[in-house]
Amino acid sequence: MSTLFDDLISRYKTLNIAFPVLKPVTLAQWTLESGHGTSELASKHLNFAGLKWRSEMVGFATPVEYQAHDGQDFYCKFASLEAFILGYWKFISRSPYKGWEEHAGDGKGFIQFIGPIYNPSGAAYVKQVLALVSDATKRLSAATTVEVPATPVVAGAPAVIVIDPGHGGVAKTGGSSPNNAHSPSGELEKNWTLDFAKRTRNAVLAKALASGKNVKVLLTRETDINIGLNARANVAKSNGAKLFLSIHFNGFNGQARGIEALISKVNSNPGADRAFAQTVHDKVLAVLKKLDPATVARGVKEQALGVLSDIELGNSIATQPCRACLVELEFMDVPAVETLLRLEPPQATAAKKTALNRQAIADALADALLAQV
Numbered sequence: 001m002s003t004l005f006d007d008l009i010s011r012y013k014t015l016n017i018a019f020p021v022l023k024p025v026t027l028a029q030w031t032l033e034s035g036h037g038t039s040e041l042a043s044k045h046l047n048f049a050g051l052k053w054r055s056e057m058v059g060f061a062t063p064v065e066y067q068a069h070d071g072q073d074f075y076c077k078f079a080s081l082e083a084f085i086l087g088y089w090k091f092i093s094r095s096p097y098k099g100w101e102e103h104a105g106d107g108k109g110f111i112q113f114i115g116p117i118y119n120p121s122g123a124a125y126v127k128q129v130l131a132l133v134s135d136a137t138k139r140l141s142a143a144t145t146v147e148v149p150a151t152p153v154v155a156g157a158p159a160v161i162v163i164d165p166g167h168g169g170v171a172k173t174g175g176s177s178p179n180n181a182h183s184p185s186g187e188l189e190k191n192w193t194l195d196f197a198k199r200t201r202n203a204v205l206a207k208a209l210a211s212g213k214n215v216k217v218l219l220t221r222e223t224d225i226n227i228g229l230n231a232r233a234n235v236a237k238s239n240g241a242k243l244f245l246s247i248h249f250n251g252f253n254g255q256a257r258g259i260e261a262l263i264s265k266v267n268s269n270p271g272a273d274r275a276f277a278q279t280v281h282d283k284v285l286a287v288l289k290k291l292d293p294a295t296v297a298r299g300v301k302e303q304a305l306g307v308l309s310d311i312e313l314g315n316s317i318a319t320q321p322c323r324a325c326l327v328e329l330e331f332m333d334v335p336a337v338e339t340l341l342r343l344e345p346p347q348a349t350a351a352k353k354t355a356l357n358r359q360a361i362a363d364a365l366a367d368a369l370l371a372q373v
Contacts, residue, residue, distance in 0.1 A: 174230060
């Protein structure tokens with residue numbers, strides 16, 4: 001048992017929660033998930049429960065990429081032990097766990113309800129947690145109380161940002177093709193755009209939290225599905241979005257290079273859209289230049305694009321609540337670009353490097369978006 005975990009127990013004993021009877025069983029769960037507080041996720045990121053990042057966790061945690069036993073994913077990184085405790089209860093308030101309050105009368109009923117949702121081993125997982133409850137109870141009883149500082153929250157009304165991962169699925173839908181460009185090894189644009197969109201969302205939420213900005217980030221798709229162009233833009237309209245960013249990759253002859261940003265040719269707010277697109281273009285270009293000086297600036301261009309339809313975005317001559325652009329991050333059919341950004345390179349060392357490169361570009365996109373909020 002680590003001293004850090006001992007500190008967590010003391011703070012958990014001190015904190016008031018809605019169902020104090022559940023402290024022993026949840027502490028037992030954290031003991032199991034963190035290997036008695038010794039896991040790397042716990043020691044480096046104060047995540048004792050193996051909580052994967054979800055957008056609802058903004059204000060409680062920031063996302064961090066982590067290699068767990070079941071693969072690499074984004075997990076919650078907590079700034080303090082108190083933030084972790086509050087974040088855990090926020091995490092299980094999400095829809096997969098709805099209804100656990102009806103089982104909060106005792107620890108066994110609680111873990112029997114949430115356990116199979118939390119861990120695919122189901123009954124075996126519940127049995128492991130329950131076996132640790134007695135020890136957790138003793139440790140809570142023996143722990144000293146400590147002074148607990150308040151956990152800061154992000155203030156203000158959220159500004160809504162919609163990020164659109166281009167393409168998806170297997171069939172053309174509402175003018176949206178399932179895939180256009182592909183890399184020399186056969187990786188698909190639709191998968192690259194989804195990876196970048198998720199990374200950008202996480203980066204926006206983390207940077208917003210650090211800077212005290214309150215934002216809500218929506219993706220037009222979370223999985224490999226295709227959505228019509230108007231339907232993508234309409235996500236912005238129906239959610240009152242301030243910004244809409246569509247992410248794509250170019251492909252041409254295996255040699256053309258560079259980043260370009262596009263705005264709608266038929267446009268009720270061309271100046272605002274162009275300024276937004278220029279910021280996106282320049283932020284990403286600066287990072288791409290550091291990764292590979294051979295990339296070039298292709299600038300901001302105008303084009304008739306259904307995904308940037310003013311009507312579907314909710315803009316009109318009278319009001320323009322949403323600024324929008326589409327970014328072509330690079331030409332993914334170029335071998336050098338694939339070397340930089342490939343999703344699944346054959347070597348583990350290369351995979352780590354390309355993930356860092358993709359994250360650097362996602363951070364630049366996040367900076368561009370937050371500069372407009």
